[in-house]
Amino acid sequence: xxxxxxxxxxxxxxxxxxxxxxxxxxxxxxxxxxxxxxxxxxxxxxxxxxxxxxxxxxxxxxxxxxxxxxxxxxxxxxxxxxxxxxxxxxxxxxxxxxxxxxxxxxxxxxxxxxxxxxxxxxxxxxxxxxxxxxxxxxxxxxxxxxxxxxxxxxxxxxxxxxxxxxxxxxxxxxxxxxxxxxxxxxxxxxxxxxxxxxxxxxxxxxxxxxxxxxxxxxxxxxxxxxxxxxxxxxxxxxxxxxxxxxxxxxxxxxxxxxxxxxxxxxxxxxxxxxxxxxxxxxxxxxxxxxx
Amino acid sequence: xxxxxxxxxxxxxxxxxxxxxxxxxxxxxxxxxxxxxxxxxxxxxxxxxxxxxxxxxxxxxxxxxxxxxxxxxxxxxxxxxxxxxxxxxxxxxxxxxxxxxxxxxxxxxxxxxxxxxxxxxxxxxxxxxxxxxxxxxxxxxxxxxxxxxxxxxxxxxxxxxxxxxxxxxxxxxxxxxxxxxxxxxxxxxxxxxxxxxxxxxxxxxxxxxxxxxxxxxxxxxxxxxxxxxxxxxxxxxx
Numbered sequence: 411x412x413x414x415x416x417x418x419x420x421x422x423x424x425x426x427x428x429x430x431x432x433x434x435x436x437x438x439x440x441x442x443x444x445x446x447x448x449x450x451x452x453x454x455x456x457x458x459x460x461x462x463x464x465x466x467x468x469x470x471x472x473x474x475x476x477x478x479x480x481x482x483x484x485x486x487x488x489x490x491x492x493x494x495x496x497x498x499x500x501x502x503x504x505x506x507x508x509x510x511x512x513x514x515x516x517x518x519x520x521x522x523x524x525x526x527x528x529x530x531x532x533x534x535x536x537x538x539x540x541x542x543x544x545x546x547x548x549x550x551x552x553x554x555x556x557x558x559x560x561x562x563x564x565x566x567x568x569x570x571x572x573x574x575x576x577x578x579x580x581x582x583x584x585x586x587x588x589x590x591x592x593x594x595x596x597x598x599x600x601x602x603x604x605x606x607x608x609x610x611x612x613x614x615x616x617x618x619x620x621x622x623x624x625x626x627x628x629x630x631x632x633x634x635x636x637x638x639x640x641x642x643x644x645x646x647x648x649x650x651x652x653x654x655x656x657x658x659x660x661x662x663x664x665x666x667x668x669x670x671x672x673x674x675x676x677x678x679x680x681x682x683x684x685x686x687x688x689x690x691x692x693x694x695x696x697x698x699x700x701x
Numbered sequence: 702x703x704x705x706x707x708x709x710x711x712x713x714x715x716x717x718x719x720x721x722x723x724x725x726x727x728x729x730x731x732x733x734x735x736x737x738x739x740x741x742x743x744x745x746x747x748x749x750x751x752x753x754x755x756x757x758x759x760x761x762x763x764x765x766x767x768x769x770x771x772x773x774x775x776x777x778x779x780x781x782x783x784x785x786x787x788x789x790x791x792x793x794x795x796x797x798x799x800x801x802x803x804x805x806x807x808x809x810x811x812x813x814x815x816x817x818x819x820x821x822x823x824x825x826x827x828x829x830x831x832x833x834x835x836x837x838x839x840x841x842x843x844x845x846x847x848x849x850x851x852x853x854x855x856x857x858x859x860x861x862x863x864x865x866x867x868x869x870x871x872x873x874x875x876x877x878x879x880x881x882x883x884x885x886x887x888x889x890x891x892x893x894x895x896x897x898x899x900x901x902x903x904x905x906x907x908x909x910x911x912x913x914x915x916x917x918x919x920x921x922x923x924x925x926x927x928x929x930x931x932x933x934x935x936x937x938x939x
Contacts, residue, residue: 433744594709646747669833
Protein backbone atom coordinates (compact mmCIF):
# COMPACT_ATOMS: atom_id res chain seq x y z
CA UNK A 411 0.00 0.00 0.00
CA UNK A 412 2.72 2.53 0.89
CA UNK A 413 5.17 1.88 -1.94
CA UNK A 414 3.55 2.08 -5.35
CA UNK A 415 5.91 1.86 -8.28
CA UNK A 416 5.53 1.83 -12.05
CA UNK A 417 8.05 0.77 -14.69
CA UNK A 418 7.77 1.50 -18.41
CA UNK A 419 8.80 -1.76 -20.11
CA UNK A 420 8.09 -0.05 -23.46
CA UNK A 421 7.88 3.75 -23.80
CA UNK A 422 5.30 3.94 -26.61
CA UNK A 423 5.54 6.33 -29.57
CA UNK A 424 5.81 9.56 -27.62
CA UNK A 425 4.94 9.40 -23.94
CA UNK A 426 5.67 12.41 -21.74
CA UNK A 427 4.83 13.72 -18.31
CA UNK A 428 2.74 16.88 -18.52
CA UNK A 429 0.91 19.21 -16.16
CA UNK A 430 -0.58 22.70 -16.49
CA UNK A 431 2.66 23.88 -18.12
CA UNK A 432 5.49 26.25 -17.48
CA UNK A 433 3.51 29.47 -17.16
CA UNK A 434 5.34 32.67 -16.31
CA UNK A 435 8.65 32.15 -18.15
CA UNK A 436 7.50 33.08 -21.66
CA UNK A 437 9.29 36.46 -21.58
CA UNK A 438 12.52 34.40 -21.61
CA UNK A 439 11.40 32.46 -24.67
CA UNK A 440 10.40 29.33 -22.72
CA UNK A 441 7.42 27.59 -24.40
CA UNK A 442 4.36 26.97 -22.22
CA UNK A 443 4.31 23.15 -22.65
CA UNK A 444 1.75 21.22 -20.58
CA UNK A 445 -1.10 18.87 -21.49
CA UNK A 446 -2.54 19.23 -24.99
CA UNK A 447 -6.09 18.16 -24.05
CA UNK A 448 -6.64 19.95 -20.75
CA UNK A 449 -10.18 18.65 -20.31
CA UNK A 450 -9.20 14.97 -20.63
CA UNK A 451 -6.22 15.45 -18.30
CA UNK A 452 -8.38 17.14 -15.70
CA UNK A 453 -10.92 14.30 -15.79
CA UNK A 454 -8.16 11.68 -15.39
CA UNK A 455 -6.83 13.45 -12.31
CA UNK A 456 -10.32 13.80 -10.85
CA UNK A 457 -10.95 10.09 -11.28
CA UNK A 458 -7.97 9.23 -9.08
CA UNK A 459 -8.75 12.06 -6.61
CA UNK A 460 -5.61 14.06 -7.53
CA UNK A 461 -5.41 17.83 -7.90
CA UNK A 462 -6.64 18.68 -11.39
CA UNK A 463 -3.27 20.06 -12.50
CA UNK A 464 -1.20 17.19 -11.09
CA UNK A 465 1.46 15.76 -13.45
CA UNK A 466 0.28 12.78 -15.47
CA UNK A 467 1.30 10.81 -18.55
CA UNK A 468 0.36 11.99 -22.04
CA UNK A 469 0.38 9.07 -24.46
CA UNK A 470 0.40 9.54 -28.24
CA UNK A 471 -1.25 7.00 -30.63
CA UNK A 472 0.94 4.02 -29.66
CA UNK A 473 0.83 3.41 -25.93
CA UNK A 474 3.50 2.19 -23.54
CA UNK A 475 3.72 -1.09 -21.61
CA UNK A 476 3.71 -0.43 -17.88
CA UNK A 477 4.32 -2.80 -14.98
CA UNK A 478 3.09 -1.86 -11.52
CA UNK A 479 4.40 -2.97 -8.18
CA UNK A 480 2.31 -2.43 -5.08
CA UNK A 481 -1.32 -1.44 -4.88
CA UNK A 482 -2.79 1.74 -6.28
CA UNK A 483 -5.26 3.40 -8.60
CA UNK A 484 -5.09 4.68 -12.17
CA UNK A 485 -7.47 6.25 -14.69
CA UNK A 486 -7.25 6.65 -18.45
CA UNK A 487 -9.07 9.35 -20.45
CA UNK A 488 -8.80 11.03 -23.85
CA UNK A 489 -7.99 8.97 -26.94
CA UNK A 490 -9.11 5.33 -26.96
CA UNK A 491 -5.89 3.44 -27.61
CA UNK A 492 -7.35 0.08 -26.54
CA UNK A 493 -5.95 -0.13 -23.01
CA UNK A 494 -5.79 -3.55 -21.34
CA UNK A 495 -4.81 -4.70 -17.87
CA UNK A 496 -3.24 -8.17 -17.77
CA UNK A 497 -4.65 -8.71 -21.26
CA UNK A 498 -8.24 -7.78 -20.34
CA UNK A 499 -9.95 -4.74 -21.83
CA UNK A 500 -10.38 -2.00 -19.22
CA UNK A 501 -12.93 0.73 -18.99
CA UNK A 502 -11.74 4.24 -19.73
CA UNK A 503 -13.06 7.23 -17.74
CA UNK A 504 -13.18 5.09 -14.58
CA UNK A 505 -11.00 4.56 -11.53
CA UNK A 506 -9.10 1.29 -11.98
CA UNK A 507 -7.66 -0.53 -8.97
CA UNK A 508 -4.16 -1.88 -9.49
CA UNK A 509 -2.65 -4.91 -7.76
CA UNK A 510 0.98 -5.89 -7.41
CA UNK A 511 2.42 -7.15 -10.72
CA UNK A 512 -0.37 -5.79 -12.94
CA UNK A 513 0.58 -5.08 -16.55
CA UNK A 514 -0.96 -2.16 -18.48
CA UNK A 515 -0.75 -2.31 -22.27
CA UNK A 516 -2.28 -0.47 -25.20
CA UNK A 517 -3.40 -1.74 -28.59
CA UNK A 518 -4.89 -0.23 -31.72
CA UNK A 519 -5.86 3.44 -31.73
CA UNK A 520 -9.68 3.46 -31.99
CA UNK A 521 -10.31 7.20 -31.90
CA UNK A 522 -8.46 10.32 -30.82
CA UNK A 523 -4.73 10.94 -30.67
CA UNK A 524 -3.72 11.53 -27.04
CA UNK A 525 -4.56 9.41 -24.04
CA UNK A 526 -4.00 10.51 -20.43
CA UNK A 527 -2.86 8.13 -17.71
CA UNK A 528 -3.24 9.50 -14.18
CA UNK A 529 -1.93 7.65 -11.13
CA UNK A 530 -3.55 8.27 -7.75
CA UNK A 531 -1.17 9.96 -5.30
CA UNK A 532 1.91 12.10 -5.77
CA UNK A 533 4.19 11.23 -8.67
CA UNK A 534 7.78 11.70 -7.53
CA UNK A 535 9.36 13.70 -10.31
CA UNK A 536 11.90 16.47 -10.78
CA UNK A 537 10.36 19.81 -11.74
CA UNK A 538 11.94 22.49 -13.92
CA UNK A 539 10.68 26.08 -13.67
CA UNK A 540 7.73 25.05 -11.50
CA UNK A 541 6.52 22.37 -13.89
CA UNK A 542 6.99 18.65 -14.47
CA UNK A 543 6.04 19.01 -18.16
CA UNK A 544 8.55 17.74 -20.71
CA UNK A 545 10.48 20.66 -22.16
CA UNK A 546 10.14 21.18 -25.92
CA UNK A 547 13.76 22.31 -26.10
CA UNK A 548 16.42 19.77 -25.17
CA UNK A 549 14.05 17.65 -23.02
CA UNK A 550 16.77 15.11 -22.14
CA UNK A 551 18.80 17.81 -20.41
CA UNK A 552 16.09 20.09 -19.04
CA UNK A 553 13.50 17.51 -17.97
CA UNK A 554 15.17 14.07 -18.22
CA UNK A 555 12.43 12.26 -16.29
CA UNK A 556 9.54 13.73 -18.25
CA UNK A 557 10.35 12.23 -21.64
CA UNK A 558 9.60 8.56 -21.11
CA UNK A 559 12.24 6.13 -22.29
CA UNK A 560 12.44 2.34 -22.00
CA UNK A 561 12.84 1.20 -18.37
CA UNK A 562 11.80 4.57 -16.91
CA UNK A 563 10.53 4.07 -13.38
CA UNK A 564 8.42 6.21 -11.05
CA UNK A 565 7.55 6.08 -7.39
CA UNK A 566 4.15 7.28 -6.34
CA UNK A 567 3.38 8.45 -2.81
CA UNK A 568 -0.08 7.10 -2.10
CA UNK A 569 -2.50 8.95 0.09
CA UNK A 570 -5.48 7.30 1.70
CA UNK A 571 -7.45 5.03 -0.54
CA UNK A 572 -9.66 7.20 -2.71
CA UNK A 573 -13.16 6.41 -3.85
CA UNK A 574 -13.87 4.61 -7.11
CA UNK A 575 -15.45 6.92 -9.67
CA UNK A 576 -16.75 6.58 -13.20
CA UNK A 577 -17.91 9.12 -15.72
CA UNK A 578 -21.14 7.98 -17.43
CA UNK A 579 -20.63 7.24 -21.12
CA UNK A 580 -23.18 9.90 -22.07
CA UNK A 581 -20.96 12.66 -20.66
CA UNK A 582 -17.60 11.35 -21.84
CA UNK A 583 -16.06 13.70 -24.42
CA UNK A 584 -16.58 12.61 -28.02
CA UNK A 585 -13.49 12.69 -30.20
CA UNK A 586 -14.61 13.22 -33.80
CA UNK A 587 -12.12 13.01 -36.66
CA UNK A 588 -13.86 15.89 -38.42
CA UNK A 589 -14.25 19.00 -36.36
CA UNK A 590 -15.42 22.57 -36.74
CA UNK A 591 -13.84 24.88 -34.15
CA UNK A 592 -14.73 28.37 -32.99
CA UNK A 593 -12.14 31.10 -33.55
CA UNK A 594 -11.61 34.75 -32.78
CA UNK A 595 -10.21 36.98 -35.51
CA UNK A 596 -6.41 37.00 -35.32
CA UNK A 597 -4.20 40.09 -34.99
CA UNK A 598 -3.62 40.38 -38.78
CA UNK A 599 -7.13 39.22 -39.82
CA UNK A 600 -7.91 42.49 -41.58
CA UNK A 601 -4.77 42.25 -43.72
CA UNK A 602 -6.03 39.11 -45.49
CA UNK A 603 -7.87 39.34 -48.81
CA UNK A 604 -11.59 38.59 -48.87
CA UNK A 605 -10.86 35.54 -51.06
CA UNK A 606 -8.43 34.13 -48.49
CA UNK A 607 -10.85 34.69 -45.63
CA UNK A 608 -13.83 33.19 -47.48
CA UNK A 609 -11.73 30.15 -48.34
CA UNK A 610 -10.56 29.80 -44.75
CA UNK A 611 -14.10 29.57 -43.40
CA UNK A 612 -15.56 27.57 -46.28
CA UNK A 613 -13.32 24.51 -46.62
CA UNK A 614 -12.15 21.59 -44.51
CA UNK A 615 -8.40 21.48 -43.86
CA UNK A 616 -6.76 18.05 -43.53
CA UNK A 617 -4.19 17.69 -40.74
CA UNK A 618 -0.85 16.94 -42.44
CA UNK A 619 1.73 14.38 -41.31
CA UNK A 620 3.69 17.29 -39.90
CA UNK A 621 1.59 17.56 -36.74
CA UNK A 622 3.06 17.40 -33.27
CA UNK A 623 2.99 19.13 -29.89
CA UNK A 624 4.55 22.27 -31.40
CA UNK A 625 2.00 22.72 -34.13
CA UNK A 626 -0.19 21.17 -36.82
CA UNK A 627 0.55 22.05 -40.43
CA UNK A 628 -2.64 21.88 -42.47
CA UNK A 629 -2.67 20.33 -45.93
CA UNK A 630 -4.40 23.07 -47.90
CA UNK A 631 -2.99 26.33 -49.22
CA UNK A 632 -4.93 29.59 -48.95
CA UNK A 633 -5.42 30.97 -52.46
CA UNK A 634 -4.82 34.63 -53.33
CA UNK A 635 -2.54 34.93 -50.38
CA UNK A 636 0.02 37.68 -50.76
CA UNK A 637 2.19 38.03 -47.69
CA UNK A 638 2.81 41.69 -48.38
CA UNK A 639 2.28 42.73 -44.78
CA UNK A 640 5.49 42.63 -42.81
CA UNK A 641 4.82 41.26 -39.34
CA UNK A 642 7.42 42.26 -36.77
CA UNK A 643 8.10 39.25 -34.50
CA UNK A 644 5.49 39.17 -31.78
CA UNK A 645 4.26 36.85 -29.02
CA UNK A 646 2.57 33.55 -29.86
CA UNK A 647 -0.09 31.77 -27.80
CA UNK A 648 -1.33 28.18 -28.27
CA UNK A 649 -4.31 28.12 -30.61
CA UNK A 650 -2.89 30.78 -32.92
CA UNK A 651 -3.35 29.96 -36.61
CA UNK A 652 -0.53 31.50 -38.58
CA UNK A 653 -0.19 31.47 -42.35
CA UNK A 654 3.29 30.84 -43.78
CA UNK A 655 4.50 32.84 -46.78
CA UNK A 656 3.44 30.00 -49.08
CA UNK A 657 -0.15 30.24 -47.74
CA UNK A 658 -0.04 27.14 -45.53
CA UNK A 659 -1.90 27.38 -42.22
CA UNK A 660 -0.19 26.15 -39.04
CA UNK A 661 -2.13 25.72 -35.80
CA UNK A 662 0.28 26.41 -32.94
CA UNK A 663 0.00 24.05 -29.97
CA UNK A 664 1.34 23.68 -26.40
CA UNK A 665 5.05 23.39 -27.28
CA UNK A 666 5.03 26.27 -29.81
CA UNK A 667 7.77 28.88 -29.78
CA UNK A 668 6.83 31.99 -27.81
CA UNK A 669 7.22 34.30 -30.79
CA UNK A 670 6.73 34.31 -34.53
CA UNK A 671 6.68 36.57 -37.54
CA UNK A 672 3.95 35.12 -39.78
CA UNK A 673 0.50 36.64 -40.31
CA UNK A 674 -2.04 35.38 -37.78
CA UNK A 675 -5.48 34.88 -39.28
CA UNK A 676 -7.34 33.49 -36.25
CA UNK A 677 -7.14 32.04 -32.74
CA UNK A 678 -8.94 28.87 -31.70
CA UNK A 679 -10.89 29.16 -28.43
CA UNK A 680 -9.26 27.28 -25.56
CA UNK A 681 -12.14 24.82 -25.03
CA UNK A 682 -12.06 23.88 -28.70
CA UNK A 683 -8.27 23.58 -28.73
CA UNK A 684 -8.66 20.56 -26.41
CA UNK A 685 -10.56 18.85 -29.21
CA UNK A 686 -7.94 19.82 -31.81
CA UNK A 687 -5.37 18.08 -29.59
CA UNK A 688 -7.19 14.81 -30.36
CA UNK A 689 -6.94 15.17 -34.17
CA UNK A 690 -4.35 13.15 -36.05
CA UNK A 691 -2.90 13.29 -39.56
CA UNK A 692 -5.67 12.92 -42.15
CA UNK A 693 -8.44 14.24 -39.87
CA UNK A 694 -10.33 17.35 -40.97
CA UNK A 695 -10.47 20.76 -39.35
CA UNK A 696 -12.86 23.60 -40.17
CA UNK A 697 -13.34 27.06 -38.69
CA UNK A 698 -16.19 29.34 -37.68
CA UNK A 699 -16.21 32.78 -36.06
CA UNK A 700 -17.19 32.84 -32.39
CA UNK A 701 -19.35 35.75 -31.37
CA UNK B 702 -1.52 51.31 -27.67
CA UNK B 703 -4.08 49.07 -29.35
CA UNK B 704 -5.66 46.32 -27.22
CA UNK B 705 -6.73 43.22 -29.14
CA UNK B 706 -8.28 39.94 -28.00
CA UNK B 707 -5.76 37.21 -28.84
CA UNK B 708 -7.94 34.14 -28.56
CA UNK B 709 -10.09 33.93 -25.42
CA UNK B 710 -7.21 33.62 -22.94
CA UNK B 711 -4.76 36.28 -24.09
CA UNK B 712 -4.55 39.95 -25.01
CA UNK B 713 -2.22 41.52 -27.55
CA UNK B 714 -1.21 45.13 -27.03
CA UNK B 715 0.30 46.60 -30.19
CA UNK B 716 2.45 49.71 -30.01
CA UNK B 717 3.50 51.59 -33.15
CA UNK B 718 4.65 48.75 -35.41
CA UNK B 719 8.28 49.71 -35.85
CA UNK B 720 11.63 48.36 -34.64
CA UNK B 721 12.75 51.32 -32.59
CA UNK B 722 14.47 51.54 -29.19
CA UNK B 723 12.06 54.13 -27.79
CA UNK B 724 9.01 52.02 -28.70
CA UNK B 725 10.61 48.87 -27.26
CA UNK B 726 11.39 50.80 -24.09
CA UNK B 727 7.65 51.46 -23.67
CA UNK B 728 6.92 47.74 -24.16
CA UNK B 729 9.50 46.86 -21.49
CA UNK B 730 8.17 49.50 -19.11
CA UNK B 731 4.65 48.09 -19.36
CA UNK B 732 6.02 44.56 -19.04
CA UNK B 733 7.87 45.47 -15.83
CA UNK B 734 4.87 47.35 -14.45
CA UNK B 735 2.65 44.31 -15.02
CA UNK B 736 5.24 41.91 -13.57
CA UNK B 737 5.05 43.69 -10.22
CA UNK B 738 1.39 44.68 -10.46
CA UNK B 739 0.01 41.56 -8.83
CA UNK B 740 -3.07 41.68 -11.08
CA UNK B 741 -4.86 38.41 -10.39
CA UNK B 742 -5.35 36.18 -13.40
CA UNK B 743 -2.32 37.16 -15.49
CA UNK B 744 -0.61 33.89 -16.44
CA UNK B 745 2.32 35.02 -18.63
CA UNK B 746 3.78 37.99 -20.47
CA UNK B 747 5.63 38.06 -23.79
CA UNK B 748 7.23 41.43 -24.51
CA UNK B 749 8.39 41.72 -28.13
CA UNK B 750 9.81 44.44 -30.41
CA UNK B 751 6.68 46.57 -30.41
CA UNK B 752 3.98 44.47 -28.75
CA UNK B 753 3.14 42.85 -25.45
CA UNK B 754 1.21 39.58 -25.23
CA UNK B 755 -0.58 38.98 -21.95
CA UNK B 756 -1.94 35.56 -21.07
CA UNK B 757 -4.82 35.49 -18.61
CA UNK B 758 -7.10 33.01 -16.88
CA UNK B 759 -10.56 33.84 -18.15
CA UNK B 760 -12.11 32.33 -15.03
CA UNK B 761 -10.37 35.00 -12.95
CA UNK B 762 -10.38 38.12 -15.13
CA UNK B 763 -12.10 39.08 -18.38
CA UNK B 764 -10.58 40.85 -21.36
CA UNK B 765 -12.42 44.08 -20.60
CA UNK B 766 -11.54 43.99 -16.89
CA UNK B 767 -7.90 43.45 -17.77
CA UNK B 768 -8.00 46.26 -20.30
CA UNK B 769 -9.45 48.78 -17.89
CA UNK B 770 -7.07 47.70 -15.11
CA UNK B 771 -4.09 48.26 -17.37
CA UNK B 772 -5.51 51.55 -18.58
CA UNK B 773 -6.09 52.85 -15.07
CA UNK B 774 -2.66 52.34 -13.54
CA UNK B 775 -0.08 51.10 -16.01
CA UNK B 776 0.29 54.29 -18.00
CA UNK B 777 1.42 56.18 -14.92
CA UNK B 778 3.78 53.43 -13.84
CA UNK B 779 5.12 53.19 -17.35
CA UNK B 780 6.14 56.83 -17.45
CA UNK B 781 8.05 56.42 -14.23
CA UNK B 782 9.60 53.12 -15.17
CA UNK B 783 10.60 54.08 -18.69
CA UNK B 784 13.07 56.53 -17.19
CA UNK B 785 14.83 53.69 -15.40
CA UNK B 786 18.00 52.80 -17.25
CA UNK B 787 18.55 49.14 -18.06
CA UNK B 788 21.50 46.86 -17.33
CA UNK B 789 24.56 46.83 -19.55
CA UNK B 790 25.94 43.31 -19.89
CA UNK B 791 29.40 42.66 -21.35
CA UNK B 792 29.63 39.43 -23.33
CA UNK B 793 32.98 37.99 -24.41
CA UNK B 794 33.06 36.55 -27.95
CA UNK B 795 35.83 34.68 -29.72
CA UNK B 796 35.70 35.63 -33.41
CA UNK B 797 38.33 33.02 -34.36
CA UNK B 798 38.34 29.52 -35.84
CA UNK B 799 36.71 27.10 -35.31
CA UNK B 800 33.87 29.40 -34.17
CA UNK B 801 33.59 31.97 -37.00
CA UNK B 802 31.69 29.57 -39.29
CA UNK B 803 30.37 32.18 -41.74
CA UNK B 804 32.93 34.95 -41.38
CA UNK B 805 34.11 34.59 -45.01
CA UNK B 806 30.55 34.90 -46.33
CA UNK B 807 29.93 37.94 -44.15
CA UNK B 808 33.17 39.52 -45.38
CA UNK B 809 32.16 38.91 -48.97
CA UNK B 810 28.65 40.30 -48.40
CA UNK B 811 29.67 43.40 -46.51
CA UNK B 812 32.96 43.99 -48.33
CA UNK B 813 34.49 44.57 -44.92
CA UNK B 814 37.63 43.03 -43.44
CA UNK B 815 37.35 40.62 -40.52
CA UNK B 816 38.97 43.23 -38.34
CA UNK B 817 36.38 45.85 -39.32
CA UNK B 818 33.48 43.44 -38.75
CA UNK B 819 34.75 42.64 -35.25
CA UNK B 820 35.38 46.27 -34.44
CA UNK B 821 31.84 47.24 -35.54
CA UNK B 822 30.27 44.34 -33.66
CA UNK B 823 32.12 45.20 -30.42
CA UNK B 824 31.81 48.99 -30.54
CA UNK B 825 28.01 49.27 -30.37
CA UNK B 826 25.73 48.85 -27.37
CA UNK B 827 22.93 46.60 -28.56
CA UNK B 828 19.47 46.41 -27.08
CA UNK B 829 17.78 43.10 -26.22
CA UNK B 830 14.47 43.74 -27.99
CA UNK B 831 12.96 40.39 -27.04
CA UNK B 832 13.67 36.75 -26.28
CA UNK B 833 12.16 33.98 -28.38
CA UNK B 834 12.73 31.25 -30.98
CA UNK B 835 14.27 28.97 -28.33
CA UNK B 836 14.51 29.54 -24.58
CA UNK B 837 17.02 32.29 -23.87
CA UNK B 838 17.58 33.43 -27.48
CA UNK B 839 17.96 37.21 -27.37
CA UNK B 840 17.11 39.26 -30.47
CA UNK B 841 19.50 42.21 -30.37
CA UNK B 842 19.84 45.29 -32.54
CA UNK B 843 20.35 47.35 -34.36
CA UNK B 844 23.40 46.54 -36.45
CA UNK B 845 24.86 49.34 -38.51
CA UNK B 846 23.67 49.20 -42.14
CA UNK B 847 27.21 48.26 -43.21
CA UNK B 848 26.87 44.92 -41.37
CA UNK B 849 23.48 44.12 -42.92
CA UNK B 850 23.64 40.52 -44.04
CA UNK B 851 20.84 38.19 -45.20
CA UNK B 852 20.20 34.86 -43.47
CA UNK B 853 21.86 31.82 -45.01
CA UNK B 854 19.89 30.49 -47.98
CA UNK B 855 20.13 26.96 -46.53
CA UNK B 856 19.81 27.00 -42.72
CA UNK B 857 22.13 24.81 -40.67
CA UNK B 858 20.54 21.76 -39.08
CA UNK B 859 22.69 22.33 -36.00
CA UNK B 860 24.14 25.63 -34.87
CA UNK B 861 26.43 25.02 -31.88
CA UNK B 862 25.57 26.42 -28.45
CA UNK B 863 27.00 29.89 -27.84
CA UNK B 864 27.24 30.80 -31.53
CA UNK B 865 26.96 34.51 -32.23
CA UNK B 866 25.21 35.35 -35.48
CA UNK B 867 23.93 38.10 -37.73
CA UNK B 868 20.60 38.27 -39.62
CA UNK B 869 19.55 41.46 -41.34
CA UNK B 870 20.07 44.25 -38.85
CA UNK B 871 19.90 41.87 -35.89
CA UNK B 872 22.49 39.99 -33.91
CA UNK B 873 21.85 37.06 -31.58
CA UNK B 874 23.40 34.24 -29.55
CA UNK B 875 22.24 30.61 -29.75
CA UNK B 876 21.72 29.67 -26.08
CA UNK B 877 21.47 25.97 -26.90
CA UNK B 878 22.25 23.88 -29.92
CA UNK B 879 19.48 24.57 -32.43
CA UNK B 880 18.76 24.66 -36.16
CA UNK B 881 19.14 28.11 -37.66
CA UNK B 882 20.04 30.35 -40.57
CA UNK B 883 21.92 33.19 -38.93
CA UNK B 884 25.45 33.97 -40.22
CA UNK B 885 27.78 32.81 -37.47
CA UNK B 886 30.79 35.07 -36.80
CA UNK B 887 31.96 33.84 -33.40
CA UNK B 888 31.10 32.10 -30.15
CA UNK B 889 30.75 33.10 -26.52
CA UNK B 890 32.03 30.79 -23.78
CA UNK B 891 29.23 32.01 -21.49
CA UNK B 892 26.29 29.78 -20.72
CA UNK B 893 23.44 31.93 -21.98
CA UNK B 894 20.74 29.60 -20.69
CA UNK B 895 21.45 27.58 -17.56
CA UNK B 896 18.60 25.25 -16.79
CA UNK B 897 19.97 24.61 -13.28
CA UNK B 898 19.49 28.25 -12.37
CA UNK B 899 16.13 29.47 -11.03
CA UNK B 900 16.62 32.51 -13.27
CA UNK B 901 17.86 30.51 -16.27
CA UNK B 902 18.43 33.21 -18.89
CA UNK B 903 21.58 35.33 -18.69
CA UNK B 904 19.90 38.08 -20.71
CA UNK B 905 16.58 39.69 -19.88
CA UNK B 906 14.32 41.60 -22.24
CA UNK B 907 15.31 45.27 -22.21
CA UNK B 908 19.00 44.66 -21.33
CA UNK B 909 21.82 46.39 -23.18
CA UNK B 910 24.68 44.26 -24.45
CA UNK B 911 28.22 45.05 -25.52
CA UNK B 912 30.43 42.36 -27.03
CA UNK B 913 34.11 42.08 -26.25
CA UNK B 914 36.58 40.25 -28.50
CA UNK B 915 38.62 37.51 -26.83
CA UNK B 916 41.08 34.95 -28.19
CA UNK B 917 40.86 31.18 -27.96
CA UNK B 918 43.00 31.06 -24.81
CA UNK B 919 40.68 33.47 -22.99
CA UNK B 920 37.68 31.55 -24.34
CA UNK B 921 38.94 28.33 -22.75
CA UNK B 922 39.81 30.11 -19.51
CA UNK B 923 36.38 31.74 -19.17
CA UNK B 924 34.63 28.51 -20.04
CA UNK B 925 36.59 26.75 -17.28
CA UNK B 926 35.95 29.48 -14.72
CA UNK B 927 32.26 29.48 -15.53
CA UNK B 928 31.93 25.71 -15.24
CA UNK B 929 33.06 25.93 -11.60
CA UNK B 930 30.92 29.01 -10.97
CA UNK B 931 33.82 31.42 -10.64
CA UNK B 932 33.34 33.62 -13.68
CA UNK B 933 32.10 37.04 -12.77
CA UNK B 934 29.81 38.52 -15.38
CA UNK B 935 30.52 42.17 -16.15
CA UNK B 936 27.27 44.01 -15.56
CA UNK B 937 26.77 47.75 -15.09
CA UNK B 938 23.49 49.06 -13.80
CA UNK B 939 22.93 52.23 -15.75
